[in-house]
Each structure stands twice: as structure tokens, then as C-alpha cells.
Amino acid sequence: MDEISIVGQVVGGSFGDIVIRQKSGTNLEIGDLMVSEENGSFLILQVFALEYGSQIQDKMQQMMSGVNLEQGIVDANFYEPEFVNYVLARIKPLARVYKENNDVKIPKSLPSFFNKLRLISKDDLKFLQKEKDSIFVGYIRSGSKIIKEAEVWLPAEDVFSHHVLIPATTGRGKSNLVKTILWHVLDTNKVGALVLDAHDEYFGRNGVGLKDHPRAKENMVYYTPSNPPVGANRLTINLQSIRPEHFEGIVDFSDPQFQAIRTAHRQHRANWIRELMITNVASIENSGDTRRQGEFAVGTMMVVQRKLRLILSLEVDEEQVIVSRHEVFDSTTKGLNTVDDIVRDIEQGKVVVLDTSRLGDEAELLVGNIIASKLLQKYKDAKASGELDRKPVATIVIEEAPRVIGVDVLTSRNDNIYSTIAKEGRKFKVGLTAITQLSSVIPKTILANMNTKIILGNEMKQEREAIIASASQDLSEDDKNIASLDKGEAIITSIFVPFAMPIKVPLFEDIVKNRKSTASTGKTKVF
Amino acid sequence: MSDIHLGFQKHESLQKIEQHVFEKIMDECISRKVDFILIPGDLFHVNIPEMRVQKFAFKKFREVYDAGIPIYVVYGSHDFSPVSNSVIDLLSEIGYITKVTRATSNENDTISLDFLIDEKTGAKIAGLSGLKVGKDREWYEKLDRGSLEAESGFKIFLFHGGVSEMKADSGMDGDHMPLSLLPKGFSYYAGGHMHKWNHQSFEGYPNVVYPGTPFAGYHADLEDNANGQRRGFALVEFDDVVKSVEFVEIQNTSYEIIEVNADNRKADSINQELVEKTKDIDPANKVVIIKVRGELTSGKTADVDISTIRDSLNERNAMVVNVSKNGLTSKEYSITEAKGNNKEEIETNVFSENIGQLRFDHAELLGDNGIKLAKKLLQELGQPILVNEKKNEYVPRIRNNALAILGLDKDDS
Numbered sequence: 047m048d049e050i051s052i053v054g055q056v057v058g059g060s061f062g063d064i065v066i067r068q069k070s071g072t073n074l075e076i077g078d079l080m081v082s083e084e085n086g087s088f089l090i091l092q093v094f095a096l097e098y099g100s101q102i103q104d105k106m107q108q109m110m111s112g113v114n115l116e117q118g119i120v121d122a123n124f125y126e127p128e129f130v131n132y133v134l135a136r137i138k139p140l141a142r143v144y145k146e147n148n149d150v151k152i153p154k155s156l157p158s159f160f161n162k163l164r165l166i167s168k169d170d171l172k173f174l175q176k177e178k179d180s181i182f183v184g185y186i187r188s189g190s191k192i193i194k195e196a197e198v199w200l201p202a203e204d205v206f207s208h209h210v211l212i213p214a215t216t217g218r219g220k221s222n223l224v225k226t227i228l229w230h231v232l233d234t235n236k237v238g239a240l241v242l243d244a245h246d247e248y249f250g251r252n253g254v255g256l257k258d259h260p261r262a263k264e265n266m267v268y269y270t271p272s273n274p275p276v277g278a279n280r281l282t283i284n285l286q287s288i289r290p291e292h293f294e295g296i297v298d299f300s301d302p303q304f305q306a307i308r309t310a311h312r313q314h315r316a317n318w319i320r321e322l323m324i325t326n327v328a329s330i331e332n333s334g335d336t337r338r339q340g341e342f343a344v345g346t347m348m349v350v351q352r353k354l355r356l357i358l359s360l361e362v363d364e365e366q367v368i369v370s371r372h373e374v375f376d377s378t379t380k381g382l383n384t385v386d387d388i389v390r391d392i393e394q395g396k397v398v399v400l401d402t403s404r405l406g407d408e409a410e411l412l413v414g415n416i417i418a419s420k421l422l423q424k425y426k427d428a429k430a431s432g433e434l435d436r437k438p439v440a441t442i443v444i445e446e447a448p449r450v451i452g453v454d455v456l457t458s459r460n461d462n463i464y465s466t467i468a469k470e471g472r473k474f475k476v477g478l479t480a481i482t483q484l485s486s487v488i489p490k491t492i493l494a495n496m497n498t499k500i501i502l503g504n505e506m507k508q509e510r511e512a513i514i515a516s517a518s519q520d521l522s523e524d525d526k527n528i529a530s531l532d533k534g535e536a537i538i539t540s541i542f543v544p545f546a547m548p549i550k551v552p553l554f555e556d557i558v559k560n561r562k563s564t565a566s567t568g569k570t571k572v573f
Numbered sequence: 574m575s576d577i578h579l580g581f582q583k584h585e586s587l588q589k590i591e592q593h594v595f596e597k598i599m600d601e602c603i604s605r606k607v608d609f610i611l612i613p614g615d616l617f618h619v620n621i622p623e624m625r626v627q628k629f630a631f632k633k634f635r636e637v638y639d640a641g642i643p644i645y646v647v648y649g650s651h652d653f654s655p656v657s658n659s660v661i662d663l664l665s666e667i668g669y670i671t672k673v674t675r676a677t678s679n680e681n682d683t684i685s686l687d688f689l690i691d692e693k694t695g696a697k698i699a700g701l702s703g704l705k706v707g708k709d710r711e712w713y714e715k716l717d718r719g720s721l722e723a724e725s726g727f728k729i730f731l732f733h734g735g736v737s738e739m740k741a742d743s744g745m746d747g748d749h750m751p752l753s754l755l756p757k758g759f760s761y762y763a764g765g766h767m768h769k770w771n772h773q774s775f776e777g778y779p780n781v782v783y784p785g786t787p788f789a790g791y792h793a794d795l796e797d798n799a800n801g802q803r804r805g806f807a808l809v810e811f812d813d814v815v816k817s818v819e820f821v822e823i824q825n826t827s828y829e830i831i832e833v834n835a836d837n838r839k840a841d842s843i844n845q846e847l848v849e850k851t852k853d854i855d856p857a858n859k860v861v862i863i864k865v866r867g868e869l870t871s872g873k874t875a876d877v878d879i880s881t882i883r884d885s886l887n888e889r890n891a892m893v894v895n896v897s898k899n900g901l902t903s904k905e906y907s908i909t910e911a912k913g914n915n916k917e918e919i920e921t922n923v924f925s926e927n928i929g930q931l932r933f934d935h936a937e938l939l940g941d942n943g944i945k946l947a948k949k950l951l952q953e954l955g956q957p958i959l960v961n962e963k964k965n966e967y968v969p970r971i972r973n974n975a976l977a978i979l980g981l982d983k984d985d986s
Contacts, residue, residue: 263714273776274753277714280738280775380773383740387749435912571655572676572684572701572712 051164053080054135056157063523064091064137064156066163067099070128074135075189077527077548079166082157087144089157090166090545093189094523095136102130137163138523140545148173150544168195173544177201181237182230183223183500184549187535192550202237204542205498206441207472210479211488213513214502219534220481221247223500224443225256225554227479228397232259232266235395239479240388240421241443242414246403251275254558256399267391269384270401271374281374281400282381285358286316287416295455295462296411297357299350306342306350319358320377323351324366357408372404374413389420395438411450411462418442418463418476425474439475442467447480452487468492486512498540503531519546574598574806575733575765575783576615578651578790579630580622586892587789587860590826592629594788597823598806599633603640605808608694610642612670613765614649614703614733615790620659627660634669643691644670648702649733649765651790673700673731676712685717688724696727696811703733703766710734713754721756727813730755733765739781741769752778761815768794770803772818780815782807788825795895799828799862826892827859835867835901840876843869847882856891866900874901905930920948937980949978 053072059065068074074093082089100107139153150173157163166188174186176199186196214220225248231237241248249268250257256266257275268274269281290307293299299307307322314321327347354360359371368377375381388398402410421440428434442464444450450464464478469492471477478496485493486508493516501517504510510528514521517539521528524546528537534553539546577595582588602610617626637644652659664670675687688697699721703709721728735749748766755762757777770785784807789795798804805822809815831850835843843865854861865877883894911922924944933939938946953974958967976982 274751276718276753277751278753279751280753282738379741380738383737383742387737387740572674572678 052162053078053165054163056082056159056161056163057134059136061156062138062520064139066135066137068133068135070132074133075191076530077187078135078189078191079140079186079548080137080163080188081166081170082161082163084142084157084161086146087142088170089139089153090141090143090170091137091139091157091163092548093135093137094527097134097136098131099134100131136523143170143173152544165191166193168193171196174198179203179234179236181205181227183227183538184536184551187548187550190532190535198538198543198547198549200498200538200540201542202231203439203475205540206237206439206477206479207475208497208541209468209472209477209495210441211447211485211493211496211499212479212481212502213483213485213499213504213509214481215483215504215506215509217533218502218504218531219536219551220502221245222534222554223502223536223551224248224479224481226551226557228256228443229259229554229557231397232256232261235265236438237397238392238395238438238440239397239443240392240414240417240440241397241399242402242410242445243399244402244410244445246270246401249278249399249401251401254555256397258558258561260561265395266397266399267388268399268401269388271372271404279384279387281384281402282376283374283384283413283416284379284381285319285368285375285377286382287385288319288375288412289416290318292412292415292419294460295465296415296450297353297408299353300346302342302346303350303353306346309342319354319360320368322347323354323360323368324362325351327351357406357412359406359409374405374409385416385420388417389424392421392440393424393437407449411464414442414444415463418467422463422467422471422474422476425476429474434475437475439477441477441479443479443481445481447478447482448484448487451478451480451489451492452484453489454487456489465492468495483509485509485516488512490516498538498542501528501531501537501539503533503535504528517546521546574610574787575613575763576649576768576786576790577612577788578615578618578786580626581618581790584893588625591788592626594804594823594825596629596633598787599637601806601821601823602642603637606640607642607808609691609696610637610644611698611729611731611763612644612646613700613731613763614647615651615765616646616649617652617660618790620652620654620661622660630660631664631669634664638669643693645673645689645691645698645700645731646670647672647674647700647731647733647765650703650705653702653704673698674702675699676701679717682715683717684712684715686721688728694727694811696729697724698729698731700731700763701733710750710754713750716754716756718756722758727811728759729761729763730759731763731765735767736764736781738775739767739771739773739783741767741771752781755781760811761809769797770805770807770820772807772820780809780818782809782818784820787823792895792897795828795860796830796862796864796897798825799830799860828862829854829856829859830862830864832864833866835865835869835877837868837870839870840872840878843877844881847877847879851882851886856886856889856894858890858892860893860895861886861891862895862897864897864900866897867902869901869903869905871905872903873905874898874903877901920951924948946978950975953978 052069053074054066054068057065057067074096076093076096078093080091082091142151142153171186174196179202180199181202183198183200186193186198212220212223228248231239249255256262268278270278271281274280290311310322311318327344358375361369363369391398402413425437428437450462451468456465467476468478497518499513499517501513510525514525518541519539521539534551536549536551537546538549579595582591646661648661652661665672673689675689677685679685686699688699690697701709701712732755736752737749738752740749752775762778762781764781764783767783768786768790771783773781786794787804787806803822804825805820808819808821810817833843833846879896886894911919911926913919913922924947928939928943931939956971
């Protein structure tokens, strides 16, 4: 090992908490990755704590400081100060890499005592080879240093079918990360995705976005309720596509209210919402028709009507036609095939971005629910008929995930499609990509099923604890590390990576800038 | 009017209806003294239809021409020709119709469209042809929309392609484009390709109209007709704006449709139901459509005996009997899929997976022997036609070889 590259030496500690002395002149950071060379293999270790060490007792140091401060003696140097005062770093082993075959194993032994360590370099990370059908998430990061040659690619099918959790607070680079992931998903047709874009930020209507991907025209479909840009689709869903079960676990209907909407569905089939909305409840009450009155309490019907009106933003015009204020829901002939079209696109490995920014919370989740239910059913059918292998893995990207998989939602209401997918979707190659600020309110059973977590910075201790407790690798010493993650810095913990990987997610704008420009085809022939 | 698909019908009586409906619409246009006719594609079923079709079409177009009614068309996905080698071009050359696609490909890889102005009304017409499976989408993506949208006056856009927002049923997968690809702000959008009457308005796109096929351009259209689909053309009144869009219905013929659900049933019971259902209908001079779909519990799908029913209906002077058994499968004889590393292996595995369900007295057709025989037969039937080999040489060659593999003589019945 080159003496110049040495940053420290093992001086003590125990497994998982090794103490090294930092070489003077170097500057170790929390999260730094270092390498301890052994026979035939090397250990990758990571700094998780830094502290001072000194050969002089504390009291003497304090006295020295006093002399320095009070008597103004500025030249109070020690003889060979680099020996006397130093920094101790506490490090933990992450992985053992066998040089012969680049095999990566979980380490089970300590580095040799007094072994000298150096910072990691690109050559140590050759095992991070891009495999077929994988997605790019970022570059390996050692502290705040980025190793650009070491790209981290995750196996797409495994990662997406086993669910992805992206926990972070605002401003830590969530949407940049999601855009980066989706950008690489667009490269092939191996992953289908439904993106419920509550802030209309992924497509790039006003600025850069997924639309700038060279294959966006083939592999991405964008739906927006109003004024779609050229080539985009109008997001219109016919009320006939909605069934009572789509409200389950999303809207807080009481049992009698659910009973009422189920009865309406049984009586009027596809037109149930329309019929329910134009029923004049007051006139039934005044008519004295006891048979009709007997079906449901008038109050129940009125509440159901009010809730549907609010959730779906519906109004009844003077000709008894139902209109939705944000134009997403239609009661006439528009949008009859939207759900089928979207599901088919996802099945073909496309990324479908739905601009749900104009919808209320519940309406957005309802739209997602309708599509996700159909998608899961199709994948279940494909499994039954032996065709699942041919389908691309599908993922549903949902923001503020606790709205649907939060513990309060799941205990107070029935399961909804999102929790069903979280629990059993992976058997059918359908997964969730859940983005959240509050991991602590997602039940442990669901968190444990999310087998890949891309952890961004989080200043809330409670949230960090929830993430650490459910991580696929031991992150018990990483609390401070997570708290100190800067914008765009992340840690990937997953059953599909050999160790918890610190990464730096590149700026999406830079990715777009660096995209390969497609060669101009010249003039187009028109017949 | 659109999607007339002249030349599609193979059956003589249906050919007559096809011709009659076309002529009736043209006569209606002449008698109603329309200012002009728009045909947004698929006027003919192929670019060069048989002479019979050309003959009656030319005759009628001549009459319309003589009546002073211009006809504006774009190619459809069926009748287009990349080298302007289509009957449309012939008709255009002699002046009976006018192609409206006036496109210029620019150096910056955009496409400009020029307007054509109808002399009598001053309406400005632009349009783009349709290509198969939405390959024309690229044109729309490259369209210089600014100049088209900035043009003032009464503007009509002719196009041939499905619009996703107006799709009425889930068929024709992957063959649609979003409405946003069309240039905005035209007064009227004359659409072809979707075969059912549809008139809708959207923000920035008033009056997007598909007249639909006036008779039938696909087999499924006949079934829709039998189920009451209205057929005809759109009559539009306008001055500075569209004042009305009326659907003018043109009757074509009478239909009977017999639908049978075969789910969880045996062929015998299906046959019985077919007899029952056809017994009391009067098929004379009608198009009779028989549709059997579902999954039989046992037996072969061929056990559903359509030929007897067909004969009986024909004896009772049915015009045409159209049978659809595409949706019919059998639990017993369903084909299980199998995997393999290559074509050879997949074929062997599929045969091995499925041969067990066959019940024959001939041992050579079962087990490993059966698999070998099936593979040999499949290989033989997959032989392509040789260079310079004529079809009447190719068919007997393959047939004789196949029979030899089966150990049969040509005369064996």
C-alpha cells in the first residue's frame, strides 16, 4: 500500500465498532469508506463516529488551554504534536471482497490489529458491475466525496417487485431521486410504472423532465386533466369505471353508507354513481313511498351524495347531466377506456405519469386504486395462465404513502389495493414505490416487506429510528450518518445489495444535459 | 363520410350492399346539393381494388363531379400508397377528387401543411393521411402547428387515425393517438379510422367527428350492425362556425344475430341451443351472424356443429351466414404453454405437455411417437414457398409431403 494513501490504523475496538487512529494531515468524515487489505481479500469499512484522542490527560489539556487563552501565549506547541493529539474514528466493516472473483460477502472477522487503512478507490468497487435490466440510482459516495466511476445499479425486476421505500423530509432530493430512477426506467421496456404525480413535477411541463428522455415518445405516456401538451393524453375517467370497492380503505364511509352505494351498484350497475347522484332524496321522503324510503335512511343517502360530490367534485346540471369541476371524471361517453389503456401501457413496460395535481387527496388515491386494482388483477390472471414471466415488473409510485398504508388508515378502514400490493404484490411482479416523510406511521409488517429503502436525509429522530429498525442491513450505528445526509446524498439498504451503500444521486438536470443526442434523421417523407 | 372500404366484401350479396350504400350516399349528397364532400381515408379497402369496384366507383364519382360537388380526401391506412400508386391518385389525376395533404418537409425536420381553399365556401382545408398501426404519429409530432393554428377563417382538418379520448370500445389496441397531437383551433375535425359514429367536442377542439363506416370495413362491423349500430354519414351546416352536425342514417340490410355462451357446457347442449335459436327466425334475405364463445367443459371445439345450422339457414334463403367461433375454447383440449431454450425445445415441450389429453385409438398418434410425428408434420407445414415456385405447385407439394409423413395416401378419405 502506498504510504501516502494511508488514512489510519486499527488500534482497538470490537467487531462492528473498530477504533482507528487517523493519520495526521488527513481529514476523515462521517460516512467515509476505507479499505483494509488482507490476504486474498479486502474489507470495506465505514466511519460512523469521530472523536478526539490525546496522550495528555484531560486536565492537563484544559490547563494548556488556560495558559493559551488567559496569558496570551500563542506559541504553546507540543513537541511533535502529531503524535500527541489526534482523531480517533470508529468504523464498522461493511463487506469483505474476495479479489479472485470479486465475490462480496458479509464480513465475519476483524481486520488485523495495527492494519493500515486507506480510502476506497474506484478499483475497489469493480464488483459493482451493471447487470442486464438494472436501474441506476447514483454514484458511490465516501463521506462527501463522490466516486463517479462507481455507479450503483440495482436489479430492476427484483427491486421493484419487492417494493421500494423512499423516506425523506422535504428538500432532501426526493423528487430528484424519483426522476432519476424513472429516467433510467425509460431506457427499456422492462419496467412498467404508474406514477401518481401529485405535484405535476415529473413530466416537465415547464422545464426539464422525463419528457426530455430520448425514448420518452415510445416509453412514456402522460395524462393530464386540462390543456394537454402536444402528444399527451387528457386524463378523463368515466364514472362507469368506478366500483364501490374502489372506495375501500380510501374514503371514510360508514357501514350503512357502504351498504347504500353497494345497493346502488347492484341496481344500476355501471351507471350507479350517476343514478345515485340524480336521485332526489328529499322527494322520496316527501312522497311517502315507504318502500323506497325503507331502503336507506334519507340521511344516509344525503351523506353519500355529499361525499361523492366532494370527493369526485361532481355537480348535477339542469339537464341532470353529471359534470366534474376538474373534468377528470365524466358521466357521458368520455374516458370509457382510459383505465384499460393505462393498464395496457404499464403491461407493455411503459411509464405512465398521471398529473393528479388538480385532484383532491381522496380522488387521486381513488384514480390510483381503480388502475392498480385492474393491473393487479391482470397480473394475477397472467400468473394463473403461466404468462407472468413475459410481463415486465410493474411498480406504482405513490407520494405521501401513509395516506394509504398508514397505520391509522389500515386500522380504521378496510385494506385497500395499496396495502394489498404491499403485502402480496411481489408474487405477481407488482410492487409499490412509496415516498414518505413519515415512515414511523407505516405498520412494521408493511415496512418489513419493503425490501429496498433509499434513505435520504432526515432530521426527525423518530423517523430515523423507524427506518433503521426496518432496514435490510444493520444500520444501528447510522443514526447520525442519516441525520447528516446532505441534499442528494442517500443510503441504499436492500436485500439486493451486499451492504448498505452510501450514494450520491446526480442532479436530474445534469443527467438531462448529458443525454446522448439522437442523430437527426433528416427530412421526413409525407405521403 | 369515411371508411367506406369499397372492395372489402367477398360475398356477392354483401358486395351489392357495399356498392348500394356507397351509391346511395353519393346520391343523397347530389340531391341535397351539398357544397363539398370530405372523405378522411379508407375510401377503398386496398390501394388498387379489383376492376369491378373501380368501375362503379368511377361512375359514381363522375356523377358527383358533373353535379359540381368537389370531394376532398386523404389516404387512409388501407388505401394509401407511398409512391402515389393508388386508385385515389388516379381519381385525383383526372380531377374527380382532390387530395388535401399538401405537406412540405423542412430542413429542420418539421412538416408544414398548406391549406387548400374550397372555392365556393372559402373553407380552408388541411389534412394528413393515415398509415397502418399509427406510423403516421411521427408526422403529427413534427407538424409545424404554429402556422396551422394561426390561420384565420373557417378551417377544416382531415385526418385518418383513432383518437384515444374518443375510443368507444377497447378494441383496436395501440392504434390510437392522443387528441393533443392534432393542431388546435380548427372549426371542424373530419376523422376516419374509427368505424362508429362519434361526435364530441373538447377544449380547443370543437366538433371532432367520426362518421364511421357506412356499411362494414371489418367483420366485426357486421356484428355491430346486427346489434343495432347506426350507419350513415354526417351532414354539416356552417357559415363562420359550425351550425349543426347531423347524422344521416342509411339503411343497409336486415340482420339476425344468434349468440351462445358455451361456458361450462358440452358441445351437444350448444348444438341443441343453436337449433332452438335458429328454428324460429326468418333468415330470408338477411345476414345471419352466429357467435359462439366461452369454454367447453369437454370435447373439441369442432364438436360444435355449425355446418348443419349453416346448411339449414342457407336452405331457408339466408343471404349470408357469418360464424364466429374465435372466442370458443375447450377445457379438455386447451393448449398448455411450455418453456424451452430454443424453438425446437419449446415445440417438443408444448407437444409433450399437451399430448396426454388426446384420446385416440391410433397408438402412433400418442406418446413419444405422436410427439415425433407432430414435430415432423409441423416442420413440413412450415416450409416456405420456393423461389420461382408457383402456388399451384407449392400447395400440392406440401400436402403430399404431409400425407406421406402421416402414412396416408392422397385418396384416403
